[in-house]
Amino acid sequence: MSRLTPSVSDSDHRAGPDEAPVTLVEYGDYECPHCGRADPIVREIRRRMDRRLRFVFRNFPLVEMHPHAGHAAEAAEAAASQGRFWEMHDMLFEHQVALEDSDLIRYAKNLALDAGRVKEELAAGTHASRVRQDFRSGVRSGVNGTPTFFINGTRHDGSWELDALLDALERAAKGGPRSESV
């Protein structure tokens, strides 16, 4: 059984309470159309489960297939360094077809970030190692494509359509709070 390695920590992008009974981790790629389709499903699930769910996003850019995915992930990390990860994350999924560097910088401006700094950090590859670290953790965890979800640390091999994913999460929630530490 493929297990999330390493488990969720303070260095992860987390939304929702740390003490929530269920943690959903997504390994995703901002240029992947399947991830784009999964994004509103995840948002709806977060809305419905509210405080009972903690959502974590880790980068898994498939850069051979998606040439813009690497920089898009770095742009999200650049936004994170300015405290605005989720805003950029949402922005990228809403604009999957426009992910050139100039677009990424424009989104940073639209979000009132220090866009000059984002531009410099993209050019310097400041956040590339963080993205690579996420990618490697995904490989070790058994990520087998994008998106790949983990529910309380276990890879979810079933459907991620709204009803199926929600059902799996609710079942995990009934199991009570579970430690992810291995």
Place this chain on the structure above:
Amino acid sequence: MTTPRLSTGMPAPDFTLPSTPDQKLRLSELRGRPVILAFYPADWSPVCGDQMALYNELRQEFARFNAWLLGISVDGVWCHAAFAVDRKLHFPLLADFEPKGEVARRYGVYRPEDGFCERALFVIDADGVVRWSYVSPVGVNPGADGILEALEKLGTGKAKR
């Protein structure tokens, strides 16, 4: 006839298969380095980030262990060539095409009822011995965590955790 799946510690049966329309690859020629042999049902799987595309993205990770990566299915060389170009794959895809599925049968991972092979992974050490194998349900992409763990256990690589 399908033989039972090869188990750990057995020598990997040697074979020669086309890797491109005008080249052939013989397994035993790769001795001296570990080999990842990834059987998969068919080219042109409809999902993004399918198994071969994923492994393609992981070439750097496998290279840390100095390992060869070979994909193998019953598709013919021209089909493999088109698939590799389309998905920008940078590792050999072997055509187990004639006699169809012969190598898969010898590794015990052919599905005669379907006419293609299992999603089966073999990690073969530098001496040609099977050190790890795994058969995934056909619909489930096995990822690469098992391969990397097996390569780490070989201890021949330069990689550190």
